[in-house]
Amino acid sequence: MDWDKLRIFHAVADAGSLTHAGDALHLSQSAVSRQIRGLEESLNTTLFHRHARGLILTEQGELLFDATRAMAKRLDTATARIRDSEEEVFGELRVTTTTGFGTLWLAPRLTKLYEKYPDLKIDLMLEERVLDLPMREADVAIRMKEPSQADLIRKRLMSLRMQLYATPEYLDREGRPERIEDIRNFRLICQNPSTPQVAAGALLVQELMSHEVASTLTVNNYFGALQAVVNNLGIGVLPDYLVEDFPHLVRVLPDVESQEVPIFLAFPEELRHSKRVAAFRDFVQEEIIQHRRHLREQAEGESPAS
Structure with a gap:
């Protein structure tokens, strides 16, 4: 033919x-x-x-x-x-992850990657749909659960939990809930349980909604929910990785949180030797290390003196 x-x-x-x-x-x-x-x-x-x-x-x-x-x-x-057989890292790298993680955690950190590899072209695809890596819909994925597709190299990066946060201004104005039942007296900002999201987050929202919350704001991604929270609209269900970049947010009801959600990085077996993939993987792993170190230092700084 x-x-x-x-x-x-x-x-x-x-x-x-x-x-x-x-x-x-x-x-x-x-x-x-x-x-x-x-x-x-x-x-x-x-x-x-x-x-x-x-x-x-x-x-x-x-x-x-x-x-x-x-x-x-x-x-x-x-x-x-x-x-990628060349020594330099350049060309296009298609990365897929969720809207929330890509917008709130990954994108703000990409400056460091571009500083090291200025000729890299990243196509960042943010959506809840799981793209088919073996069919090359994307080169690398960061997912909120372990990938089930065959022929993928995968690495667990970290875990997250969905927790409740608000601004000091909102809490000074409206008060602070003491028990989970008190959430009915506050505006709850969250994703609608029926929208695509991690199951643990949806279950937490369902539990909170069961307390007959009078006023709610539902958004179809965590970026929108965060914007509502930082503008003093209510108490938001947000991923805990935001604590580092938004330290002014106050944790509400510390005993209320979702189950642990694992975060995995994955890419096709055939890209095992790709220098672009390796550069991105190493960058993400280093940022995770820095993220953990910062949270540990922050926790130690908040601990009462012995």
């Missing part, structure tokens, strides 16, 4: 348009059309339904697109490994 025709077919199927594919390939629309027509003739099938708004793959076209998509991912992997 003609590899050049397959490359052009993949571009057309991905773009859904001869014109857009031609622009990406630097070919005229007529040249792209001829290649697609030739591929259809060689396969003795129709690959696209043509209509005024663009192109739609036929069933046979979908089968071929699945194959070319897999080929493209394998080529991306090969390209990454070839580039």
